[in-house]
Amino acid sequence: MMHGAGSLRSMHPPISLPAGSPTLLLACLTCENLAFSLQTLPVCQIVAKSPPSISRMLGGMMIEMIQNADLSILHAIQGAASPALDAFMVGFTTLGEFGALWAIVGAIMIALNKHRTFGIAIFVAIALAFVIGDIGLKNVIERPRPFLVDPVLTTSLISLPDSFSCPSGHSSTSFAAATVICLAPLAHRWLKPIAIATAAAIAFSRLYLAVHNPTDVVLGALLGIACGCIAVCIVNTIESRRKGRQA
Numbered sequence: 001m002m003h004g005a006g007s008l009r010s011m012h013p014p015i016s017l018p019a020g021s022p023t024l025l026l027a028c029l030t031c032e033n034l035a036f037s038l039q040t041l042p043v044c045q046i047v048a049k050s051p052p053s054i055s056r057m058l059g060g061m062m063i064e065m066i067q068n069a070d071l072s073i074l075h076a077i078q079g080a081a082s083p084a085l086d087a088f089m090v091g092f093t094t095l096g097e098f099g100a101l102w103a104i105v106g107a108i109m110i111a112l113n114k115h116r117t118f119g120i121a122i123f124v125a126i127a128l129a130f131v132i133g134d135i136g137l138k139n140v141i142e143r144p145r146p147f148l149v150d151p152v153l154t155t156s157l158i159s160l161p162d163s164f165s166c167p168s169g170h171s172s173t174s175f176a177a178a179t180v181i182c183l184a185p186l187a188h189r190w191l192k193p194i195a196i197a198t199a200a201a202i203a204f205s206r207l208y209l210a211v212h213n214p215t216d217v218v219l220g221a222l223l224g225i226a227c228g229c230i231a232v233c234i235v236n237t238i239e240s241r242r243k244g245r246q247a
Contacts, residue, residue, distance in 0.1 A: 115186070143164055183228070
C-alpha cells in the first residue's frame, strides 16, 4: 500500500488549495485517486484500445469459443464409439479418399453417355473443391487437426493426416459430387438422396475419427455445394457453345 501511494504521489503533483479548506482538499484528493483507479480498470483499458486491437481480441475470443464447442462435440461423438461403428466409419472415410468413389460414379455417368455432361461436371467439381479447399484455404487458414489440439481424442483407427484441418477435403469433394448428381436429370431419382446420405456419412466419419472439427466439415460441405453448382454451370455453358457451333 505504501508503495502504491508513493507511486501515485509521484505521478500526480500536489494540489495547491487555499488554507482552511479541508473539505475541498479531501474532495480533490478523492477525485484524483478515483480518476487514477478508473484508468487501471480492464474495461477502461479495453475502451482505450484502438478498434483493430478490439477486433483482434474479440476475434480471438470467438475462435476459442468455436474451438471449445468443436472439441465438446467430438468428445460426445467418440463417447458413442463401438467396434461396429469403427468399421463403418473407416470404410466411409476410405471411400472418400481423394474423391475415389465419386470419380468412379463420374466415370460411369460418362460411359453411359446419357449423362455424360454431368459425369464430366463431377470431375470438374472435385477438382475445384480440391484446388480451392486443400491447396488454397487450408494453407491460408492453417488450422491444426483436432487430435493435435486435444491428444485425448482417439485417432488410432487410421493413419494420421499431416495437412491442415479446415476445410475438410473429404466433405468438400463428397458434397461437390453429390450436388452435381442432385442437379442431374436422372431417371432413378432415388439415387439423389443416396448420394447426399453417402456424402453426409463420409463427412461424419471425419468427425468420428477425430481428424476434423465440426466447423471444418460444415465449411467443407458448403464449399462442395458451391463447387458442384459452379461445375454444372461451367460444363453446361461449354456444352451449349459446342452444340451451337455444330448447328
